[in-house]
Amino acid sequence: MANELILIVEDMDLLREGLREILVNEGFSVITARNGREALDQMHNKVPELIVSDITMPVMDGIDFYSAVRARKEWIGIPFIILSARSEPADFTVSRHLGVDDYLVKPVSRDELVNTVRSRLGRFQQAQMARVQQAYLDSLIAMANAIETRTHQISHHIENITIFSMLIAEHMGWAGRRLSTLRFAAILHDIGKIHIPGNILFKTGPFSPEEWELVRKHPITSAEMIKDVPFLLDCVPFVRHHHERWDGQGYPDGLSGEEIPDGARILCVADCLDAMTTDHSFASARSLDDALENIISLAGIQFDPSIVLALQTIWRDGRLGLFHSGQR
Ligand SMILES: [Fe+2]
Ligand SMILES: [Fe+2]
The missing domain is CATH 3.40.50.2300 (Response regulator)
Structure with missing residues (x-):
């Protein structure tokens, strides 16, 4: 042997x-x-x-x-x-x-x-294998962060969406390979934004229809960028569908309910939670309570109700608040 x-x-x-x-x-x-x-x-x-x-x-x-x-x-x-x-x-x-x-x-x-x-x-x-995997993960995080901070803004988006989605998924019983697939999807979900010009991506006013069209393509571009990497193949559906909505009004494919891959439904909640609680050029950060109220009000409309329920439980247990206050 x-x-x-x-x-x-x-x-x-x-x-x-x-x-x-x-x-x-x-x-x-x-x-x-x-x-x-x-x-x-x-x-x-x-x-x-x-x-x-x-x-x-x-x-x-x-x-x-x-x-x-x-x-x-x-x-x-x-x-x-x-x-x-x-x-x-x-x-x-x-x-x-x-x-x-x-x-x-x-x-x-x-x-x-x-x-x-x-x-x-x-x-x-x-030990060698663990080191190689860690180096791979670190490289992907560095690449995703580089794309996220194209305008030199300090961003914790990749870090936050990864931790929020891990907390939710672990609470829902995810483990092992399934959990690590979700972790990679969280890191890579927005890498397709590299193809959106900076003047559109960081615009303060509303998008023109053409600009909005370009922004809405980023989940497809992200998925395209990783689809030929065998190690990342399982992440592709999570990445492609992270902007779908429970009611079918999302993009890029207008999937609804359980048609949306479960990992994508988790990423969607984690992504919105971080977006709502972070300062942007077009909106200032909401408090965590406020953001959660908003997410709860959209359960069954924008978000999978079972995932919102998991998020509420994590919040009630104090795990989310502890983590979140440590981030800022
Ligand atoms: Fe996105
Ligand atoms: Fe995102």
């Missing part, structure tokens, strides 16, 4: 070969070195995904080798397992102090070696 690259650093030929054979038999690719210096030379050609290293070695010992590896930014995350001949408390203390990931005492059994390597690689790969 696995063919991750493991570097074994051990000065005793027989032992180094034995360790290599065990890991090769388990399906790993293995490179070896006789001391820290040789290992560093190897690493300049091929960067391993995990290192198993002896401590006591000629030329460069395991502790110096560990420090040299951790001194390089690009090698700092490579899992490092120390393998020592003695259960020497001093070695153990130094290793722990340095932050060595695992410490195995020779003679180490085949199972102990393989299990330690596997579990350390597994944890490392999970």
Whole structure:
């Protein structure tokens, strides 16, 4: 199964070969070195995904080798397992102090070696995956915020709609992948506004029919912009329909009631709540109480009544108020 690259650093030929054979038999690719210096030379050609290293070695010992590896930014995350001949408390203390990931005492059994390597690689790969996902999320937020603040206004719109929609959805029992799809949809719902000229988007007076036509296209443009990204495919219906109304009077497709995708109905409530409680060039911010009263009065007209009910409960529990006052 696995063919991750493991570097074994051990000065005793027989032992180094034995360790290599065990890991090769388990399906790993293995490179070896006789001391820290040789290992560093190897690493300049091929960067391993995990290192198993002896401590006591000629030329460069395991502790110096560990420090040299951790001194390089690009090698700092490579899992490092120390393998020592003695259960020497001093070695153990130094290793722990340095932050060595695992410490195995020779003679180490085949199972102990393989299990330690596997579990350390597994944890490392999970952490890597989490970092990549977080970086992806951060990039999307940065892009969405850049579009939102084209006129250099400070805006919390992306942040607020994301948190409001998460609060509502979690209250309604959403979890896991469904919830994260909604989170991405909240971040990306208005990216199509990049195609609306600034003089229209931030106009203080009413729109001409042509300008209004252009503004009403933004959910379609947002959906078009993400439809070819496989990871974001599930977000497309939520993004496209976030301006539909429960009574069918919304845009772009005039869907009504439960024809509107559930995530889009949540985004619609969260979007309006933030719009009402934020200062705009065309209207000043309402209080949260005032905005909620307005949203409640539009349940069954503009908004899905069950979502408005969820919002009311969150508000009554104090969760919305606490969050909202912290934002301003
Ligand atoms: Fe929008
Ligand atoms: Fe919006």
